[in-house]
């Protein structure tokens with residue numbers, strides 16, 4: 001699917017390529033939008049700046065912001081488990 005940013009008109013491709021067009025916010029515009037929301041809510045505008053799991057669990061965007069980091073943790077766990085399984089087999 002080809003996406004076109006509704007704000008800056010940048011296009012990008014996600015998932016399987018096809019001729020279909022879909023609108024959305026690009027990564028940069030999403031980040032900018034959420035950082036603005038964070039500032040409005042009195043939080044630090046730290047969206048996507050975190051290099052480790054964020055301590056501000058009360059932030060509305062915690063799950064979204066930390067998703068990749070959480071995924072990384074999961075992948076690391078799975079990778080470790082996989083390595084253990086292979087040792088057993």
Ligand SMILES: [Zn+2]
Pocket residue numbers: 005006007008009010025026027028029030
């Ligand atoms: Zn954009």
